[in-house]
Amino acid sequence: MFDFCDKVLNYAELLGASYADIRIIIRDIESLYTKNGKLENYSINNIEGFGVRVICDNGWGFASSSNLDSSQIEKTVRKAVSIAKASSKVRKEPIILSKDPPFQDRWASTYLIDPFTVPFDNKLQTLLEIDEILRNEPSVKIAEGYMEFRREHKYFASSENARILQTTIVSGAGYSATAVGNEDVQTRSYPMSFGGQYMQMGWELVESLKLKENAQRVASETAALLNAKEPEPKVRDLIIGGEQLSLQIHESCGHPSELDRVLGYEENYAGSSFITVDKYRNLHYGSHKVNIVADSTLPNGLGTFGYDDDGVRAQRFFVVKNGLYQNYLTNRELAYTINEDRSRGCSRADNFSSVPIIRMINLSLLPGDDKFEDIIAATEDGLYVDGIKTWSIDQMRLNFQFTCQIGYLIKNGKMIEMVKNPTYQGITPNFWQSCDMIASEEYWKPWGVINCGKGQPAQVMMMTHGAAPARFKNVMTGIVRH
Amino acid sequence: MVDQIAKKVFELSKAEQTEIFFYDGVEALTRFGQNQITQNVESQSQKMSIRMLDKQKTASMEISNFSDKTIKNAVDKLYQILQHQVQDERLQPLPEDLNFKANDTIPESFKKLDENIRAEYVKKALYILNKQSVSGAGICSQSKYNVTHMTSKNYSHTFYDWKFAFSLSAKNEYGITREEFQGTTLDNFNIDKLANKCIDSLNFSKEKDRIEANKYDIIFTPEAFAELIQYLFYFSFSAKEFYEKTSFMAFKKGQQVFSPLLTILNNPHATDSSALYYDFEGSPTKVVKLVDKGYCNNLISNRYFSKLLNIENTGNGLSPTTFDCFPINPEIEGGSRSLEQIIQSSDNALLINRLHYLNIIDPITLTVTGMTRDGVYKIEKGKITTSTNNLRFTESILTALSNIEELSSDRQQCEWFIGFMKVPAVKIKQFNFSSATDF
Numbered sequence: 001m002f003d004f005c006d007k008v009l010n011y012a013e014l015l016g017a018s019y020a021d022i023r024i025i026i027r028d029i030e031s032l033y034t035k036n037g038k039l040e041n042y043s044i045n046n047i048e049g050f051g052v053r054v055i056c057d058n059g060w061g062f063a064s065s066s067n068l069d070s071s072q073i074e075k076t077v078r079k080a081v082s083i084a085k086a087s088s089k090v091r092k093e094p095i096i097l098s099k100d101p102p103f104q105d106r107w108a109s110t111y112l113i114d115p116f117t118v119p120f121d122n123k124l125q126t127l128l129e130i131d132e133i134l135r136n137e138p139s140v141k142i143a144e145g146y147m148e149f150r151r152e153h154k155y156f157a158s159s160e161n162a163r164i165l166q167t168t169i170v171s172g173a174g175y176s177a178t179a180v181g182n183e184d185v186q187t188r189s190y191p192m193s194f195g196g197q198y199m200q201m202g203w204e205l206v207e208s209l210k211l212k213e214n215a216q217r218v219a220s221e222t223a224a225l226l227n228a229k230e231p232e233p234k235v236r237d238l239i240i241g242g243e244q245l246s247l248q249i250h251e252s253c254g255h256p257s258e259l260d261r262v263l264g265y266e267e268n269y270a271g272s273s274f275i276t277v278d279k280y281r282n283l284h285y286g287s288h289k290v291n292i293v294a295d296s297t298l299p300n301g302l303g304t305f306g307y308d309d310d311g312v313r314a315q316r317f318f319v320v321k322n323g324l325y326q327n328y329l330t331n332r333e334l335a336y337t338i339n340e341d342r343s344r345g346c347s348r349a350d351n352f353s354s355v356p357i358i359r360m361i362n363l364s365l366l367p368g369d370d371k372f373e374d375i376i377a378a379t380e381d382g383l384y385v386d387g388i389k390t391w392s393i394d395q396m397r398l399n400f401q402f403t404c405q406i407g408y409l410i411k412n413g414k415m416i417e418m419v420k421n422p423t424y425q426g427i428t429p430n431f432w433q434s435c436d437m438i439a440s441e442e443y444w445k446p447w448g449v450i451n452c453g454k455g456q457p458a459q460v461m462m463m464t465h466g467a468a469p470a471r472f473k474n475v476m477t478g479i480v481r482h
Numbered sequence: 483m484v485d486q487i488a489k490k491v492f493e494l495s496k497a498e499q500t501e502i503f504f505y506d507g508v509e510a511l512t513r514f515g516q517n518q519i520t521q522n523v524e525s526q527s528q529k530m531s532i533r534m535l536d537k538q539k540t541a542s543m544e545i546s547n548f549s550d551k552t553i554k555n556a557v558d559k560l561y562q563i564l565q566h567q568v569q570d571e572r573l574q575p576l577p578e579d580l581n582f583k584a585n586d587t588i589p590e591s592f593k594k595l596d597e598n599i600r601a602e603y604v605k606k607a608l609y610i611l612n613k614q615s616v617s618g619a620g621i622c623s624q625s626k627y628n629v630t631h632m633t634s635k636n637y638s639h640t641f642y643d644w645k646f647a648f649s650l651s652a653k654n655e656y657g658i659t660r661e662e663f664q665g666t667t668l669d670n671f672n673i674d675k676l677a678n679k680c681i682d683s684l685n686f687s688k689e690k691d692r693i694e695a696n697k698y699d700i701i702f703t704p705e706a707f708a709e710l711i712q713y714l715f716y717f718s719f720s721a722k723e724f725y726e727k728t729s730f731m732a733f734k735k736g737q738q739v740f741s742p743l744l745t746i747l748n749n750p751h752a753t754d755s756s757a758l759y760y761d762f763e764g765s766p767t768k769v770v771k772l773v774d775k776g777y778c779n780n781l782i783s784n785r786y787f788s789k790l791l792n793i794e795n796t797g798n799g800l801s802p803t804t805f806d807c808f809p810i811n812p813e814i815e816g817g818s819r820s821l822e823q824i825i826q827s828s829d830n831a832l833l834i835n836r837l838h839y840l841n842i843i844d845p846i847t848l849t850v851t852g853m854t855r856d857g858v859y860k861i862e863k864g865k866i867t868t869s870t871n872n873l874r875f876t877e878s879i880l881t882a883l884s885n886i887e888e889l890s891s892d893r894q895q896c897e898w899f900i901g902f903m904k905v906p907a908v909k910i911k912q913f914n915f916s917s918a919t920d921f
């Protein structure tokens with residue numbers, strides 16, 4: 001494969017590229033989706049192709065092909081160069097790549113049991129047994145089960161002589177129960193929403209999730225939600241469970257930290273960021289308890305790799321330290337705009353056909369020192385929420401509103417009543433500044449996100465957020481209807 | 483080429499019935515921000531999914547390498563996998579005996595497009611903005627693909643889709659606004675007009691008024707209305723959701739749910755969009771009145787659910803194994819006056835240019851939350867007077883659509899996953915905003 005890469009790079013140089021890189025991706029995906037006792041969808045994807053990125057005449061160009069035949073090289077490289085030349089016609093600033101060294105290396109994610117060797121019947125049986133338990137609950141009308149396994153070989157080579165091969169295995173599994181009745185629909189998922197928990201692991205992940213053991217509880221909770229009320233809108237202390245907090249980190253810290261957003265490159269689509277360059281090192285992002293770390297070395301994380309798609313080595317750094325904002329997520333293209341000469345290794349593309357852009361790597365809230373039980377016990381008038389349901393945040397990443405799958409009202413240190421559609425709303429820095437308790441390491445868990453959309457053409461990326469439950473003082477909860 | 487590949491697959495397959503979907507497409511997109519091109523890409527891809535059906539069992543596989551060896555391996559492996567599947571009596575036989583190619587007469591203006599022409603458009607837009615000290619960001623994109631659906635039972639249907647889009651965000655010290663164009667032809671595309679419209683809107687932003695969350699009478703531009711209404715299209719009219727009782731239609735079919743001003747069509751044969759004459763189960767697609775003067779009389783369906791519910795098969799089966807149905811080229815009928823006239827006749831309302839990051843809280847009442855963006859303007863006594871800060875709304879689409887006061891005669895083609903949706907501007911009374919921002 002590196003021969004193929006060499007041909008591409010040589011041809012790009014011949015056509016005048018001052019920088020070129022190529023990624024070849026060969027990816028297998030097996031996915032199962034069960035619904036109400038049936039295997040609703042089973043598919044296998046074997047996809048391969050290459051993407052070439054060049055700088056030519058101070059313009060960027062990218063072209064890709066799903067055909068790995070060497071006859072495609074000329075056509076694709078020519079296209080990339082022609083696009084770069086067109087880009088250069090509307091370019092003001094010079095392109096200055098950071099001074100990250102090129103590597104020649106191999107990297108592979110770790111796993112114990114190759115999920116592609118596990119017999120199909122085991123996979124299906126696991127999901128169907130859960131399906132039966134869920135539908136034993138009369139009001140659960142829809143039971144859905146998910147499993148997905150991915151294997152990816154990625155070759156990266158650059159005109160600066162980087163040659164990197166990375167192999168990744170990702171497994172994921174989960175289920176959800178939907179209760180229907182009283183002209184209402186309520187869903188609970190396990191271990192988390194959107195297909196369950198995903199990690200860079202093998203079949204051992206599925207075995208470790210205690211899927212079947214939790215099915216009865218999930219079904220009962222779902223049924224109970226049909227008879228629950230919505231919490232009345234008011235300001236309360238809010239305790240957020242780990243799964244929901246992972247999304248809170250993602251939306252209110254991760255995206256506004258992407259330097260391309262900060263610089264206005266996403267203005268027309270996802271928006272920009274309130275963490276502008278003039279104030280980022282002076283910003284009190286949260287209370288002194290808040291420490292958020294970006295880490296592409298996190299064991300088994302979905303944003304874990306040896307090297308990013310610029311060929312920059314994986315790293316770990318603080319985004320927020322003791323409440324103070326520290327660092328953006330950067331790539332080789334934009335590091336210089338904040339006077340940094342090395343990239344923080346956040347350049348990622350979701351496929352061979354996509355150009356690498358700044359992406360979240362794993363981003364986690366470090367644990368605090370409180371016991372979860374003590375946080376509840378210390379809350380007089382509060383709401384505990386968890387389970388991702390609905391999320392929305394403005395184009396500067398300030399005004400957010402989230403609705404969770406399940407909530408419990410807390411009175412005088414005790415959870416007293418289940419509530420449905422628990423909703424909370426806030427403004428990012430005020431919200432994180434109100435964080436006064438974070439549960440300790442024993443409650444800290446990694447949560448995999450598999451559906452992070454960004455960029456045009458749209459790209460879908462995976463990353464992991466570690467979090468333990470935390471408390472936020474005086475948050476607006478409930479749906480405000482005037 | 484597709485014919486030969488399909489022939490190979492069908493010859494090798496030991497299953498009773500086999501089908502392929504062959505996708506062949508190019509997507510190119512120029513992205514700009516801070517007054518320069520920041521990203522510029524083109525991707526070419528071909529992929530084929532093979533599905534086998536045998537003794538009420540099915541399985542499918544997607545490949546992007548079409549060498550003899552890969553195809554043989556895929557077909558053998560898929561047949562092996564098929565043996566382990568569970569029987570599903572809902573599975574319908576594959577379609578047979580048809581040879582149909584949709585219209586692929588791509589207009590000259592579209593054929594000429596390439597990275598150089600896209601760069602020229604970007605340059606021109608930025609020139610107009612920069613002259614007025616306004617900075618620009620956006621995209622100029624072109625895409626073209628075709629999907630060929632063939633079965634081992636002598637069925638062949640090819641469908642084409644192509645689109646051009648230009649989106650422009652314009653920003654100065656007073657605010658930010660946005661305009662866009664989407665179409666299958668560039669005949670009506672005028673980059674000067676688009677950029678100048680942005681400048682006009684920014685002029686209204688010089689004065690800013692702070693407003694708080696409350697109920698307001700609002701006017702949505704077609705693009706803003708499209709953002710909202712897509713949740714109605716995705717979650718409401720499918721026979722599957724009706725059967726599962728997860729949409730309001732399960733409780734209100736046949737009733738007047740919306741304002742009598744509202745009529746919505748599922749229009750797969752729209753002439754100015756990518757017409758789809760057969761769905762992905764091979765059924766002929768039909769024009770359906772989803773909402774008729776506020777009455778919700780009809781569902782969209784596929785083969786399985788039309789039989790189960792004893793209703794007409796409308797040919798909206800876009801997913802043969804999960805039985806999901808989606809509207810194709812949905813369109814909302816317009817009213818009699820233009821958006822401008824609606825503004826002129828409004829005493830006290832908010833004009834909302836765009837919405838952002840919508841998400842659904844409750845699928846039955848279609849309660850949705852989201853933000854305004856790229857321009858909220860106060861209308862007082864028929865005139866736009868100032869711009870305001872942005873607001874978050876949390877509102878039921880059912881409530882909003884029953885509170886429609888007027889729809890505009892002018893309609894826009896807005897993004898939809900197959901073809902477009904065609905949407906007018908709308909005036910809605912007492913729309914609920916739940917919180918505000920400072921910007």
Ligand SMILES: [Zn+2]
Binds near residue numbers: 250
């Ligand atoms: Zn995201």
